[in-house]
Amino acid sequence: MTNKTVLHAKHLASGAKMVDFYGWEMPINYGSQIEEHHAVRTNAGMFDVSHMTIVDVQGTDAKAFLRRLVINDVAKLTTPGKALYTGMLNEEGGVIDDLIIYFFSDTNYRLVVNSATREKDLAWMTKQSAGFDLTITERPEFGMIAVQGPEAIAKVATLLTAEESAAVEGMKPFFGVQIGDLFIATTGYTGENGYEIIVPESAAEDFWQKLLDAGVAPCGLGARDTLRLEAGMNLYGLDMDETVSPIAANMAWTIAWEPTDRDFIGRDVLTAQKTAGDQPKLVGLVLEEKGVLRSHQVVVTEFGNGEITSGTFSPTLGHSVALARVPRSVKVGDVVEVEMRKKLVKVTVTKPSFVRNGKKVF
Amino acid sequence: MSNIPTELKYATSHEWVSVAIDGIVTVGITEHAQGLLGDMVFVELPDVDDSISTGDDVAVAESVKAASDIYAPVSGTVVEINEALEDAPELVNSDAFGEGWLFKVKLDDASELDNLLDAEGYANSIDED
Numbered sequence: 430m431t432n433k434t435v436l437h438a439k440h441l442a443s444g445a446k447m448v449d450f451y452g453w454e455m456p457i458n459y460g461s462q463i464e465e466h467h468a469v470r471t472n473a474g475m476f477d478v479s480h481m482t483i484v485d486v487q488g489t490d491a492k493a494f495l496r497r498l499v500i501n502d503v504a505k506l507t508t509p510g511k512a513l514y515t516g517m518l519n520e521e522g523g524v525i526d527d528l529i530i531y532f533f534s535d536t537n538y539r540l541v542v543n544s545a546t547r548e549k550d551l552a553w554m555t556k557q558s559a560g561f562d563l564t565i566t567e568r569p570e571f572g573m574i575a576v577q578g579p580e581a582i583a584k585v586a587t588l589l590t591a592e593e594s595a596a597v598e599g600m601k602p603f604f605g606v607q608i609g610d611l612f613i614a615t616t617g618y619t620g621e622n623g624y625e626i627i628v629p630e631s632a633a634e635d636f637w638q639k640l641l642d643a644g645v646a647p648c649g650l651g652a653r654d655t656l657r658l659e660a661g662m663n664l665y666g667l668d669m670d671e672t673v674s675p676i677a678a679n680m681a682w683t684i685a686w687e688p689t690d691r692d693f694i695g696r697d698v699l700t701a702q703k704t705a706g707d708q709p710k711l712v713g714l715v716l717e718e719k720g721v722l723r724s725h726q727v728v729v730t731e732f733g734n735g736e737i738t739s740g741t742f743s744p745t746l747g748h749s750v751a752l753a754r755v756p757r758s759v760k761v762g763d764v765v766e767v768e769m770r771k772k773l774v775k776v777t778v779t780k781p782s783f784v785r786n787g788k789k790v791f
Numbered sequence: 792m793s794n795i796p797t798e799l800k801y802a803t804s805h806e807w808v809s810v811a812i813d814g815i816v817t818v819g820i821t822e823h824a825q826g827l828l829g830d831m832v833f834v835e836l837p838d839v840d841d842s843i844s845t846g847d848d849v850a851v852a853e854s855v856k857a858a859s860d861i862y863a864p865v866s867g868t869v870v871e872i873n874e875a876l877e878d879a880p881e882l883v884n885s886d887a888f889g890e891g892w893l894f895k896v897k898l899d900d901a902s903e904l905d906n907l908l909d910a911e912g913y914a915n916s917i918d919e920d
Contacts (some may be wrong), residue, residue: 461830463832655855719835721832721853721855742855770858
């Protein structure tokens with residue numbers, strides 16, 4: 430059975446081409462994904478991300494539970510609304526999912542996890558919560574709209590009440606605030622400024638329409654993927670999964686090693702991997718000539734083979750870029766080869782980030 | 792279907808072929824094909840003077856989504872390529888049957904055109920996809 434978001438009819442009204450995305454019927458584009466991509470880099474675009482899974486974790490032990498569940502440390506969160514990007518591992522140190530955790534108080538957190546991994550995430554969290562005094566509550570009764578781009582914040586401002594505007598005024602990156610019916614967060618998946626806004630289902634269509642009227646371009650999953658890849662942000666299922674260590678997925682920065690007595694799931698495995706220093710790493714690849722790097726292409730290096738985890742044509746840069754998992758000895762600036770359509774093509778290794786705030790960053 | 796011009800001939804692999812003028816036909820990919828591929832980012836064309844045979848993979852349409860081979864719908868010699876596609880591959884998306892043409896071929900054998908589908912035949916073939 431196919432799920433539809435509360436904005437489904439709005440997508441059809443805007444001429445969306447719909448595709449199946451892990452059981453959800455979602456817009457892939459509204460005509461041209463490249464034009465949608467440019468709208469986000471130069472102006473403002475919006476994405477229906479209502480398929481994503483919102484989970485509230487509340488109760489006396491919420492903090493202790495999350496300090497065990499994820500590799501980053503929620504004890505770092507002390508300002509209400511502050512958010513944290515991190516990963517949830519299995520006992521073998523593989524990534525079950527990546528997620529954002531919003532802190533409201535030591536007994537009240539909101540998690541946003543991937544829709545494709547919804548069932549296993551909820552099952553894992555429920556299993557791990559045994560013995561903790563808390564509730565895990567999925568919140569499917571909301572729509573979620575990401576508004577992204579250099580003009581996104583200004584355009585959203587035209588829709589807000591004075592009270593709502595005051596609540597988001599000067600909000601730093603990676604914060605969220607509940608104001609009336611809206612939860613407004615300075616997060617995103619594009620490398621641009623903007624908001625991710627959680628709205629009650631009953632208000633979602635109206636909110637989307639007002640954004641359309643304000644000149645925000647509707648953007649589909651196609652543009653979402655090229656934007657996140659340019660920004661060097663991982664996509665679960667491609668760039669990492671349950672067989673991949675966060676150390677091999679450019680997620681080491683989301684691991685809080687201190688304090689050393691925090692016993693998070695997977696800690697022993699990660700510690701051993703860190704000591705051994707033998708995990709591969711995620712890098713960027715840049716192809717300046719014709720052709721497009723694609724997932725699963727083999728990367729040939731003097732230290733052994735690697736693999737492209739996601740690749741695309743970068744509309745902002747005008748050539749192809751990719752994320753690839755390669756042996757740790759490969760360095761930024763090295764030239765390596767990718768097997769493309771039976772030919773070996775030279776590509777340059779970069780840090781896994783290509784575009785931020787509309788500008789090339791490598 | 793309205794977006795399959797009746798004056799053209801078609802291959803089941805989604806190439807179109809114009810009426811021959813002085814033994815020369817123009818070749819492109821169909822509106823249906825460009826829609827399946829999505830935004831075009833590179834088009835690799837054969838070289839002028841290349842000799843091509845029906846069914847050869849002679850060009851590549853690379854879109855954001857995938858790289859897709861384009862097959863010669865007829866045999867002959869390439870006499871011209873659409874150089875505008877070098878800087879504007881999106882012409883294939885915006886005008887698949889017009890400015891997004893790929894290359895022109897001087898036919899070895901004009902009767903080969905009879906083996907291609909007419910608009911109705913092509914419409915039926917994509918219904919079966």
